[in-house]
Each structure stands twice: as C-alpha cells, then as structure tokens.
Amino acid sequence: MINTLFLPELREMLAEQDEAGLIEFCTALHPSRTAEFMEGLGREESWQVLQHAEPHLRSEIFSFFPEDRQLEMLASEDEQQVGALVAVIPADDAVDLLQQLPEQRVEQVLALVPTTDRRDIRRLQTFPEGTAGSIMTTEAACLDENLTVRQALEQLGRQAEKLETIYYIYVVDDTNHLRGVLSTRMLVKSFGKLERTVADLMDTDILTVNANDDQEEVALMVAKYDLLAIPVVDEHRHMLGIITHDDVIDVVFEEATEDVQRIAAVDPLEDSYIRTPIPTLSWKRGLWLGILFFASLATAFALKVYETELDQYAWLVAFIPLVIGSGGNTGAQSSTLIIAAMAAGDLSLKDWPRVISRECTTGLLLGCYLAALSLGPAILFAPDLLSACVLPITVFLVVMCGAFSGGMLPLIFVRLGWDPALMSNPVVAGLNDIMGIIIYVNIAMLLL
Amino acid sequence: MINTLFLPELREMLAEQDEAGLIEFCTALHPSRTAEFMEGLGREESWQVLQHAEPHLRSEIFSFFPEDRQLEMLASEDEQQVGALVAVIPADDAVDLLQQLPEQRVEQVLALVPTTDRRDIRRLQTFPEGTAGSIMTTEAACLDENLTVRQALEQLGRQAEKLETIYYIYVVDDTNHLRGVLSTRMLVKSFGKLERTVADLMDTDILTVNANDDQEEVALMVAKYDLLAIPVVDEHRHMLGIITHDDVIDVVFEEATEDVQRIAAVDPLEDSYIRTPIPTLSWKRGLWLGILFFASLATAFALKVYETELDQYAWLVAFIPLVIGSGGNTGAQSSTLIIAAMAAGDLSLKDWPRVISRECTTGLLLGCYLAALSLGPAILFAPDLLSACVLPITVFLVVMCGAFSGGMLPLIFVRLGWDPALMSNPVVAGLNDIMGIIIYVNIAMLLL
Numbered sequence: 001m002i003n004t005l006f007l008p009e010l011r012e013m014l015a016e017q018d019e020a021g022l023i024e025f026c027t028a029l030h031p032s033r034t035a036e037f038m039e040g041l042g043r044e045e046s047w048q049v050l051q052h053a054e055p056h057l058r059s060e061i062f063s064f065f066p067e068d069r070q071l072e073m074l075a076s077e078d079e080q081q082v083g084a085l086v087a088v089i090p091a092d093d094a095v096d097l098l099q100q101l102p103e104q105r106v107e108q109v110l111a112l113v114p115t116t117d118r119r120d121i122r123r124l125q126t127f128p129e130g131t132a133g134s135i136m137t138t139e140a141a142c143l144d145e146n147l148t149v150r151q152a153l154e155q156l157g158r159q160a161e162k163l164e165t166i167y168y169i170y171v172v173d174d175t176n177h178l179r180g181v182l183s184t185r186m187l188v189k190s191f192g193k194l195e196r197t198v199a200d201l202m203d204t205d206i207l208t209v210n211a212n213d214d215q216e217e218v219a220l221m222v223a224k225y226d227l228l229a230i231p232v233v234d235e236h237r238h239m240l241g242i243i244t245h246d247d248v249i250d251v252v253f254e255e256a257t258e259d260v261q262r263i264a265a266v267d268p269l270e271d272s273y274i275r276t277p278i279p280t281l282s283w284k285r286g287l288w289l290g291i292l293f294f295a296s297l298a299t300a301f302a303l304k305v306y307e308t309e310l311d312q313y314a315w316l317v318a319f320i321p322l323v324i325g326s327g328g329n330t331g332a333q334s335s336t337l338i339i340a341a342m343a344a345g346d347l348s349l350k351d352w353p354r355v356i357s358r359e360c361t362t363g364l365l366l367g368c369y370l371a372a373l374s375l376g377p378a379i380l381f382a383p384d385l386l387s388a389c390v391l392p393i394t395v396f397l398v399v400m401c402g403a404f405s406g407g408m409l410p411l412i413f414v415r416l417g418w419d420p421a422l423m424s425n426p427v428v429a430g431l432n433d434i435m436g437i438i439i440y441v442n443i444a445m446l447l448l
Numbered sequence: 449m450i451n452t453l454f455l456p457e458l459r460e461m462l463a464e465q466d467e468a469g470l471i472e473f474c475t476a477l478h479p480s481r482t483a484e485f486m487e488g489l490g491r492e493e494s495w496q497v498l499q500h501a502e503p504h505l506r507s508e509i510f511s512f513f514p515e516d517r518q519l520e521m522l523a524s525e526d527e528q529q530v531g532a533l534v535a536v537i538p539a540d541d542a543v544d545l546l547q548q549l550p551e552q553r554v555e556q557v558l559a560l561v562p563t564t565d566r567r568d569i570r571r572l573q574t575f576p577e578g579t580a581g582s583i584m585t586t587e588a589a590c591l592d593e594n595l596t597v598r599q600a601l602e603q604l605g606r607q608a609e610k611l612e613t614i615y616y617i618y619v620v621d622d623t624n625h626l627r628g629v630l631s632t633r634m635l636v637k638s639f640g641k642l643e644r645t646v647a648d649l650m651d652t653d654i655l656t657v658n659a660n661d662d663q664e665e666v667a668l669m670v671a672k673y674d675l676l677a678i679p680v681v682d683e684h685r686h687m688l689g690i691i692t693h694d695d696v697i698d699v700v701f702e703e704a705t706e707d708v709q710r711i712a713a714v715d716p717l718e719d720s721y722i723r724t725p726i727p728t729l730s731w732k733r734g735l736w737l738g739i740l741f742f743a744s745l746a747t748a749f750a751l752k753v754y755e756t757e758l759d760q761y762a763w764l765v766a767f768i769p770l771v772i773g774s775g776g777n778t779g780a781q782s783s784t785l786i787i788a789a790m791a792a793g794d795l796s797l798k799d800w801p802r803v804i805s806r807e808c809t810t811g812l813l814l815g816c817y818l819a820a821l822s823l824g825p826a827i828l829f830a831p832d833l834l835s836a837c838v839l840p841i842t843v844f845l846v847v848m849c850g851a852f853s854g855g856m857l858p859l860i861f862v863r864l865g866w867d868p869a870l871m872s873n874p875v876v877a878g879l880n881d882i883m884g885i886i887i888y889v890n891i892a893m894l895l896l
Contacts, residue, residue, distance in 0.1 A: 030653050032673050064673075157639040166633050167615050167676075184632060185614050191605040205478050223701060225480050225512075226694035228615075228676070245693040246674035252697060253671060256704030257788045263708060264784030265777060272794035273785045274802060281806070282813040285781050289814060289847075292777050293821055296770035300825065303766040310765065317758065317765055318751040321772050321881055322744035329713060329740050333733050336712030337721045340705050346720035354722060358729070365730040366737060373741055377748065399737075433769055 006037045014048055026053035026061065035064030043069065047077050056161055059088040068275075071100055074109070083112025090164050091120040092137045092247070099125070124241075132218045133211035135251060136232045136241035141169045143198055145179060149187055150194040156184070165244050168229050171202050178231060178239045180204045208233045211240055218243055219251045220345045259343055262421035263336055265292060288426060295430025299324070302434050306441040313444055315381050319374075319391055323440050326370055327398035327432035334359055334406025335424040342410070342420065349414055355407050363403030367396040390447055394440045401435050402428075454485045462496055474501035474509065483512030491517065495525050504609055507536040516723075519548055522557070531560025538612050539568040540585045540695070547573070572689075580666045581659035583699060584680045584689035589617045591646055593627060597635060598642040604632070613692050616677050619650050626679060626687045628652045656681045659688055663699045668793045670696045707791055710869035711784055713740060736874060743878025747772070750882050754889040761892055763829050767822075767839055771888050774818055775846035775880035782807055782854025783872040790858070790868065797862055803855050811851030815844040838895055842888045849883050850876075 006025070013021040026034060026049070038046045038061075046069070050058050062070065062085060074082055074097060086094050086109055098106050098121070110118055120138040127133025141163050143152055152169070160166050169187070171180040180202030190196055208231050209218050222230055222245065229244045258268040267284035269276045276284075303310070303320075310317060338355065341347035347355070371392035378391035406428050410420035454473070461469040474482060474497070486494045486509075494517070498506050510518065510533060522530055522545060534542050534557055546554050546569070558566055568586040575581025589611050591600055600617070608614050617635070619628040628650035638644055656679050657666050670678055670693065677692045706716040715732035717724045724732075751758070751768075758765060786803065789795035795803070819840035826839035854876050858868035 030651065030655070032655075033653060153636060153639045157637045160633050160637045166636060184636065185608050188601060188614060188632065188635075189605045189608045191601045203478065205481065207478070207480075219697075223694070223697045228693065245676065245697070246671070249667075249671045249693070249697055249700060252700045252704070253792055256700070256707070257792050259704070260708055260711060260784060260788045263711060264781050266781050266785060269785075272792065273789035274795055274799060274806075278806065278809050278813070282810050282817075285778075285810065286814055286817050289774070289777055289781070289818060290821065292773060293770070293818055296773040297825055299769045300766040300829070303769070304829065307762070307766070311762065314755070314759065317768075318748040318755070320765075320768055321747045321751070321885075322741070324769055325740060325744040325877075325881070326737070329737055330733075333712050333714050333737070336708060337714060337717075340708045341721035344701055344705050344720065347722055351722060358722075358726060361726050362730050362733065365726070366734055369730075369734050370737060370741055373738065377745055381748070381752065429773075433773070437769075 007040045010038070010041060010049060011045070014045060019052065022049055022052035025049070026057060031057065031060035032064045034061050039066075039069075043072050043076070047073055047081075051081065055084065055088045058085060059090075062089070063093065067097075070097060074098075075101055075105060079108055079112055082109050086110070086121075087113045087117045088162075090137045090139060091117065091124050092135055092241075094121050095124045095134070127211060130215055131211065132209045132213045132215060132232050132243060133240070135215055135218075135247045136211070136243045137164050137247075138241040139163050140229075140231070140239070140242040141166045142172050142239065143169050143182075145171045145173075145197070145199040145202060147198045148194060149190045149196050149198070149201070152182075152187060152198050153191075153194075156187070165229055165242070168231075168242070169198075170231055170239055170242070171198060172239050176238045178206065178208065178233055178237055181206045181231070206231065208237070209243070210235065215251045216255050216343075219248050219255065222248045223252070224345070255343070259339065259421050262419070263339065263425055265289070265426055267422075291426050292429060295426065295433060298430065299433040299437055302437045306437070309441050309445060313387070313390075313448060315383065315387075316390070316440065316444055318381060319378075320437070320440070322374070323391075323394055323398055324433050324436045326395050327402040327436045328429050330363070330366060330399045330402030331406035331428040331432045332425055334362075334403050335410050335420075335428045338407055338410045339421050339424060342414065349411060352408075352411050355411060356404070359403045359407030360400070363400040366403065367399035370399055371396040387448060390440075390444045393447075394436075394443050397439050397443070398432070398436045401439070402432050405431055405435075455488045458486070458489060458497060459493070462493060467500065470497055470500040473497070474505060479505065479508040480512045482509050487514075487517075491520050491524070495521055495529075499529065503532065503536045506533060507538075510537070511541065515545075518545060522546075523549055523553060527556055527560055530557050534558070534569075535561045535565045536610075538585045538587060539565065539572050540583055540689075542569050543572045543582070575659060578663055579659065580657045580661040580663060580680050580691060581688065583663055583666075583695045584659070584691045585612050585695075586689040587611050588677075588679070588687070588690040589614045590620050590687065591617050591630075593619045593621075593645065593647040593650065595646045596642060597638045597644050597646075597649070600630075600635060600646050601639075601642075604635070613677055613690070616679075616690070617646075618679055618687055618690070619646060620687050624686045626654065626656065626681055626685050629654045629679070654679065656685070657691070658683065664703050664791075666691055667696050667699045667703065671700070672793070703791070707787065707869050710867070711787065711873055713737070713874055715870075739874050740877060743874065743881060746878065747881040747885055750885045754885070757889050757893060761835070761838075761896060763831070763835075764838070764888065764892060766829060767826075768885070768888070770822070771839075771842055771846055772881050772884040774843050775850040775884045776877050778811065778814060778847045778850030779854035779876040779880045780873055782810075782851050783858050783868075783876045784854075786855055786858040787869050787872060790862065797859060800856075800859050803859060804852070807851045807855030808848070811848040814851065815847035818847055819844040835896060838888075838892045841895075842884075842891050845887050845891070846880070846884045849887070850880050853879055853883075 141159055156166055167184045169182045173179055182202040186201050211232050229242045231242050232240045234240055261268050265288035267287050374391045374395045378388040382388035409428055410424045413420040413423045501509055589607055604614055615632045617630045621627055630650040634649050659680050677690045679690050680688045682688055709716050713736035715735055822839045822843045826836040830836035857876055858872045861868040861871045
C-alpha cells in the first residue's frame, strides 16, 4: 500500500527547490514514516529528497526503503553521493547490499568511501554467510576503563550519533582486548555518583561469541540470556564488533523460514517467495521433488516384485495409499517435532534414549488408534474376517515404524554432521513408503 | 549438563550458615551463571542460597532456573518468601508461572504480594494468551514532560533498579495518556545540555500496539522497525505497558515452532516436545492423523470405484504411490511456501493473482521435469509405448494440480478467516490423493 498523502507537496517542493521545506519533511517524522511517504516517488525523486537529510538520518530513512529500491539507488545514482551514503550505513547492512551489486560498481563506490569505513566493510565481507561475523556491526560503543561516569556519559553522548546501539558499553585496552562490559543502565543509575570510574562499574564476566560461530547459535544465546547485544571476538578475545537484538530477530525469522522450507522439501530460498525468480524457485523445488520421485520409484519396483501376490488379493490395492500415508504422516510428524525441538534448543543428541522411548510409546498408542479406525473399512472391502485383519495389523506396524524412524533419523543425521531439516523428511518419506509395501504384502501372505 | 564446580563449597557454606560467603556467591557472577552453578543443588538448598541475594538480583537469578524448578519452588516454599519473590518478578513472567500453579496456591501467594504488584498481575491475567496484553510488562519508564534532562536522568537512575528496560522513556499526562517517547540515547546525547526539557526532546509520532493485537503482528512490527520495545495502549491511547525485544524474540521462536508443527499436521504443543506428556502428544498427533486417515480412505473408495479399470491395466498399480506422491509433494511445497511467506509478512491476500501465475508457471516447469523422469520407468513397465504415455501425462497434470491447489488453498483459508497453517497441508494432501487417482485412471481409459 503506497501512502500518497504528501506526494503532491513533495513534488511541488522538488520543482520549486524548496530546501527548507524538504529539510523539514525529512526531520519531522520517524524515519520509517518518512520512507513510507516517499514510496510513491520515482527513484530519482526519492534520491533528491534524501539528499536534504543530514547523513545519519539519510542512512536511517534509506534503511526503511524496500530492498529493491535500495539496490536500484546504489546501482544508478551519482557515485560520490552513493559513496557518502555507504559510509554512514551500518557496515553489516552495507555488506549485505553491496554483495548484490555488480562487482565493478562495488569497487567504484568503495573507492569513494572513507578509509576506516571501507576497512570495516572489507573485513565484514570476509566472513561467510551464516556466521556471527557476517551479521555483526563494527560500530560498538567502546570506552577506556579509567574514565569517570561523567566523562563516560560525555563521550557516549558524542559517539551516540554514529552508533547502532549505545546501551552496552564495551571496555577495551590499548590492543583492543575486551576487558569488561557496562550497561548504560548502570551509568544512568550512577548519575548521582559522577566521579566513580568505569572500572568500578564494569562487569568482567562477559558472554561473547566467536566470529565464526553459527548465527543460529548466537540467536539462541541472545534469546536465552535476554541480551540487547552480544560482543563478537576473535580467538584471542580481541573485540571485533557486536550483534544487536534487531539482527537477532532477523536471524530467527530467517532461520525459521528456512527450516519450514527444508521440512517441505524445498531447498531454502535466499530471497522471499514472491521475489525469487521462477527458474530459481523451480530448481530449488525440482531438486527435492526429483529425489522424492526416485524414492517413489523404488516403491513402484517393490510393488512390481509383489505383482502376483497383489493379483491374488486384489482388494488390497485400494488401501495402498492409506497404508503408505499412515506411515508417512506419522513419520513426518515425528521427524518434524524432533527437528523443531532441536532448532529451539530444547533437545540434543544425548536425549536419544528418551526420544526412542517417547516415540515407541506414542507410536503404540497412535498405531492402535489408526488400526481401530481401519478395521471397519477393511471388513467392508475384504472377502472374509481373516483377510480383513491384514489391514489393521499392517497399519499398526507401519505407524510404529513411522514413529520410530521419524524420531531416530534426524538424530542420526545430526550425529553424522548432516543437516537434519534438509535430510529427514525425504528419507523418512522414502523409507516409510517401501517399508509400508513390504509389511503390507508380507502380513497378507502370512495370514492368507 | 550440570555444573558441579561450586557445589561442595556451596553446601559447606549452607551447613556453616556462612552469610557473607553466600551473599558473595550471589553477587559475584552474572545471574545466569549463578543459576547454572546452583542447578546441582536440591530445591530446598537452592531456595536457601537465593534468600541471600537482594530482591531484584534474586528475581534475576530465579529467572534463569529451568521452568520446572521455578514452578516447584513457587508451589512448595514458604508462602511469605514466595510472595516477596513474586512481587519482584516482572509481572508478565509472574502471570505465566502462576497460571501453571493450583488456583488455591495462587490465591495464598497473591494475598502476600503488595497491592500495586498484585493489581498489575491481576490486570495482565485478563488478557487472552497470544495477545499483546498477555506478553507486555507493566513496568515501563514513565516521566513527566516538564522535567529537565538533569531531573529526568536522576529519576531514571532511581527507577532503573525495578524496570525491565530503561531505554525508551514514555511521556504520559495525569490521566496516563501517552504523549510522547524519548530514547535514553537522546537523553545521553543531551548530557551537555542538562537544562533542556523532556518536552523539547520527545518524539510525538509514536508506534503503538493495542492490547488485543495478535502477538505475531507485534513481533513483525518490532522486527520491521528495529525497536527495542513498543508501548501497548488501550483504545483511548492510555498507556498500559510495554513489550520488550526479548519477549519479541520469544514470540518469534514460539510462533515458528507452532507453524512448523501445524505444517507437519501436529496440533501445536503448549510445551516443548520433550516435556509434553505422552497422552497429550498422542492426542495432538492423533487428531490430525485421524483426519488424514479419512482423506486416504476417500482415496481407497476412489480406487474401489475404478477396480475393473485397474484390473484391466494391472501394471498401473505399481505407480499409484508415485502418482499420488508427485502431486502431494508438489502441493505440500506450494502451500508451505505460501504459509511461510505470509507468516514472515512477505505476502498478503491481495497478491493472489501473482501467486496463481507463479504457481502455474512453476507447476508447468516441474510437471514437465517429473513427466520426463517418469517416461523411462513407464516404458520399462508398460506393455507398449502408447500405454507408457499414461504415466508422464498423469504426472504432469497431477503436479500442475498440486502446485495450483497448494498455492491457492492457504489464501482461500485466510480469506475465510481460518488458520492456513493448520488447514492447508491436510486438505491439500487429501485433495491431491483423490485428484491423482481420478486423473490417472481417466487418462488411462482415454488413451487405451
């Protein structure tokens, strides 16, 4: 929904080069609203309006534009102005945007970014996607431990403009070693004792993450300890940057969406569903549909092997989808529950005996229940009562198999170092299809 | 993993009633670590140690105990001490814990909580689970707009002890109407201009949520605008409380897990997988397995109807699981992608024409691809080339149907006001099973 409320006024101000009016427009509202009101403008017009905000506000308003628009602007506007903007965008966001631009353009723009900012961006570019390093910002509030509360508040006030968060203050020594942390809350609480030093107030027992840690683990840690930000260090405990709460929320959203896609046998999309190009989308779906196809093909061969048996008891054929479905659905439930519990940090590999016992008991109950449900239709379709028993017995065993394999396979994959979300459902589905057919036909041969 | 490092020392200090030692233990480390080191102690021992921390620290350490332990303590320890603890726990957390205790115990404990805290708890108890009101905390930093920066910093310093966050300061009038917001960052930036007033600095364009809003919408809003906290108001814009970033992270985790469970046809669990009692787990799984069972039963009836046709072309039987699976897997991919995109706020109902066109194009590509894959096996199994064509044509149509129905059904369910995550996959699966059989047999009859 594009908000057109201010469009005529904005266009008029641009036409009349009304500097004062444009500056007022940029500063009057929350940057998110300012960005909203600019959505109806053309790229070129928005860019002109943006030049009337002072640099940090400009970067904030820019951050609320849709990503498409951001990329268009970085790709086509005046290099000098783009360079100035990139210099004030938080380095982690700048890296995300730049990696989507043509390399040549990135070089042109980066050449116009001041050296310190450029160095930050270059360093962040070296961390692989999905690591703590790739989502951290290098702009943390760092102070010396010998400052008094008064000096600290003064310095912080001066730094505030260019920092993403000032609510945790990190104390580092000359070689950038992390020595302690101090919350702004502590500083404010000490407003009555302005002569105390940072060293008195700081906490030296600090939770940190390593730049190469998985972003998902970082998110779990921040969530567990209710942190606003967590410092990122290298192996020698040198301070590299911080990861703030808003980046963590983004990671949680991103990982949740990816897990859901993996569970539905879609290779995780890098972009939103609606923005992923059709060929990419088809490839990421086709990949797993192909694998699942070969699993079904194995089932077809199993059915071919049992052709004569099935010919003999033709009424069994009608229940093939039901038998396969019961095992498949139970297995998908189990593996998904286990994967989700592991993603939320509620379950780990060492809980395997409990998973087995829980899945066996649940499988037993669900097996009995679905077997009972299937008795009626079996009696209806089967020639005699003994034949009718084939279906409930099969359903019971297939559900037990589904629960057991669905519960164990994700743990086995984790043990082997494979991604459980990616592997489990296709393998569980394939396994249960074939097991279903084998159990079905063998129970029939045994009883009849 | 229980950390046993300090256990002997702690037990010795308890036995010797070493007050100073225990106070030192409680204050020396981050509350999360203190809680970790106490995990090896018995409930009674932990409680005794806890009494040596001053009230707010006690509440913090307590918040890092596992929930089981927290509930045990609240249920069995001395009422007077429990009441004192409940008074200092943030009201939203207190409500979550109390609702898991027997009603009689809750009344006993609440009677011992000071009136203002009790009123907060009572009020929060009235908001239904899943609403903004149920996750907010009533302890926000509220200041008068006529204060100077100096006075504001002083007041904030005094309030800091008992507030969950002091980083947004809300400006309310005498009747508790929300007038503006001011970040602590702004206050700190104005450290050099201590005589300016709060009214000068505050922002009056405030993002708020209503107490009855869905917690998922609140999470999306906080994520979109990178907020630390968002104020909760009633319909007359009276300030009721705030929702902080850590509650939002919890909501995102919770909703993601629930969505995944719904997609795997499990009724969302209220607790983690490992802590859900087996009967509850079985019921929440059995409910949907039953529904899916009846969908498969419909397929069995469809197969029964086509019994004579299938008898005639017996080789078709082997591919039934493959045909059904191709449609089902494609449909599950589509519906899951749509549900996840809607949950992430990337897609809404009005995008339906784009969803149709995307799903049709993707379905076309995937259909051709799986049809091509199925040609080989069909030639292998079928008596002649014409017969072999039945399988690829069927697979193509079934995949198209799967993509289309999987894409549209979640949108239709949203339009009808039903939960798309809960309804889509079972309905899509059932529909595609039957469609698969009907298409398969009819193509066979048409060609042969």
